[in-house]
Amino acid sequence: MRKGCIDLRRMRRVLLTGFEPFGGEPINPSWLAASRLEGEVIADATVIARQLPCVFGDAMAALRREIDAHDPALVICTGQAGGRDGFSIERVAIDVDDASIPDNAGKQPIDEPIVRGGPVGYWSTLPIKAVVAALREAGLPAHVSQTAGTFVCNHVFYGLMRALEGRHTSDGPVRGGFVHVPYLPEQAERHANAPSLALHDLVRGLRLVIATSLATSTDAHLIGGATH
Numbered sequence: 001m002r003k004g005c006i007d008l009r010r011m012r013r014v015l016l017t018g019f020e021p022f023g024g025e026p027i028n029p030s031w032l033a034a035s036r037l038e039g040e041v042i043a044d045a046t047v048i049a050r051q052l053p054c055v056f057g058d059a060m061a062a063l064r065r066e067i068d069a070h071d072p073a074l075v076i077c078t079g080q081a082g083g084r085d086g087f088s089i090e091r092v093a094i095d096v097d098d099a100s101i102p103d104n105a106g107k108q109p110i111d112e113p114i115v116r117g118g119p120v121g122y123w124s125t126l127p128i129k130a131v132v133a134a135l136r137e138a139g140l141p142a143h144v145s146q147t148a149g150t151f152v153c154n155h156v157f158y159g160l161m162r163a164l165e166g167r168h169t170s171d172g173p174v175r176g177g178f179v180h181v182p183y184l185p186e187q188a189e190r191h192a193n194a195p196s197l198a199l200h201d202l203v204r205g206l207r208l209v210i211a212t213s214l215a216t217s218t219d220a221h222l223i224g225g226a227t228h
């Protein structure tokens with residue numbers, strides 16, 4: 001390799017996922033924002049952005065394939081949470097599928113375990129309070145969220161943390177977590193003016209989530225920030 005060239009194959013990788021639209025929405029802000037970061041280098045790590053289907057089972061299988069294919073040092077999954085008023089940094093995934101609407105394949109599991117006999121929950125391994133602080137410092141609304149719901153996002157989050165258990169790269173344990181984002185303004189208009197964030201703020205925020213997660217090994221212990 002020529003001197004001064006960056007060997008892309010040897011750089012750390014960050015897997016960033018967003019979801020396809022669901023629930024009658026024409027777009028999903030999580031994927032629109034995540035896809036903007038494809039190929040970007042953040043703190044010596046290359047972002048690989050992938051879309052997941054909004055389908056129980058299939059979404060988790062697709063995520064596992066991407067983790068195996070790219071061997072990332074960090075995995076951040078994102079999804080739309082219409083009605084929330086900022087970045088929701090999820091603290092915990094729980095072992096239940098309980099859908100109030102059908103997924104994109106018409107599946108609607110009710111009160112079913114994701115993994116029979118699996119742990120009740122998995123903690124995010126992102127520095128959640130440090131991420132909230134970094135977002136707020138950048139003027140973006142953000143909070144720690146105590147529930148990712150019981151639809152496909154929680155399902156994927158649970159599968160993610162299970163897949164990362166005991167997983168390492170040369171950098172150390174692979175860390176991961178889930179971030180819900182609000183509607184885009186054009187969606188909010190159709191939902192009684194629900195809270196929203198502009199696409200460039202979503203992109204800016206996800207960039208900060210990645211940078212802060214890569215740079216922070218011990219989370220900050222700050223008071224508050226939890227609204228859900």
Ligand code: PCA
Binds near residue numbers: 019081
């Ligand atoms: N949000 C849904 C699933 C896909 C998405 O973007 C959820 O919160 O479960």
